[in-house]
Amino acid sequence: MLYLSLIISANFGPWELGPQHGFARTSKWKVEKEPVADKDGNVTAVLSLEDDDITRALWDYRFKLTYTLTLSEDSFGMKFQVENKDNKPFDFTCLLHTYFRTSDVVKTDVLGLGNLQYIDKVKGVQTFQQVDDPIIVEENVDRIYLNTPNEILIKDKEDGTTVKLTKDNFPEIVLWNPWKEKAAAMGDFWDEEYPNMICVEAGYVHKPYTLQPGSVFEASQTLTVV
Ligand SMILES: O=P(O)(O)OC[C@H]1O[C@@H](O)[C@H](O)[C@@H](O)[C@@H]1O
Structure with a gap:
């Protein structure tokens, strides 16, 4: 089992002011710190994104996003910071x-989401109660699980690999697989890719976070092969 990570921010989902999921994932980030191994072999890189003419034309706030990535022998850590450099609060x-x-x-x-409420984006954005734990995805699923625990397991029963997702300050988990029809309709997803992927995404998406001027929001996630 391998994992890939991308980041989206300023907005999750369709956005009335700009592109789907906001501008952060398609913007060019600055490399603040090139990946360098420490004495234990852990490699850390730091990326950042600050407001510019393009972002302010879409969303008129001064901000700095910092994304710190740490790759170790059996884990991958991601720390995400948002700094409000403006003189007014903003939501993201x-x-x-x-x-x-x-x-x-x-x-x-997918283990750890039992007994939680979720918003089902496939079924009219209604709220349901999760009963089964583990969850097995066997159809088009697009759900936002609320008030989630800080540890989730993703277990590939075919090859025996388990990835432990631990997180901090990301209250929600999005569970997504487009399944056959939707995969075929998507431009950025191969038609036959869906049986070999599962998207388990830590985030702050149910309600926007309001960040006061001069304040910093910080959240993190670590994926560990166990
Ligand atoms: O293809 P995109 O824009 O990266 O989005 C893929 C999916 O990303 C998930 O995070 C969303 O819950 C889905 O609704 C969305 O379809």
Whole structure:
């Protein structure tokens, strides 16, 4: 099982002011610190994104996003910071757009979301209660789980790999797989990719976070092969 991580921020989902999921994921980030290994072999890189003419034309705030990535032998850590450099508060949502490669999605358990409420974006954005734990995705699923625990397991039962997702200050988990029809309709997703992926995404998306001038929001996630 491999994992990939992308970031989206300023907005999760369709956005009335700009592109789907906001501008952060398609903007060119600055490399603040090139990836360098420490004495234990852990490699850390730091990326940042600050407001410019393009972002202010869409969303008129001064900000700095900092994304710190740490790759270790068996884990991958992501720390995300948002700084409000403006003199007025702003709202944002953010999500670590984490796609996990899996041998077969119908043989993959997602553990830790039982007994939680979720908003189902496939079923009219209604709220439901999750009963099963583990969850096995066998159809088009697009859900926002609320008030989630800080540890989730993604278990590939075919190859025996389990990834532990631990997080801090990301209250929600988005569970997503487009399934066959939607995958075929998407421009940035291969038609036959859906059986080999599951998207389990930590985020702050249910309600926007309001950040006061001069303040910093910080949240993190670590993926560990266990
Ligand atoms: O194709 P995109 O823009 O990266 O989005 C993919 C999916 O990303 C998920 O995070 C959303 O919950 C889905 O609604 C969305 O379809």
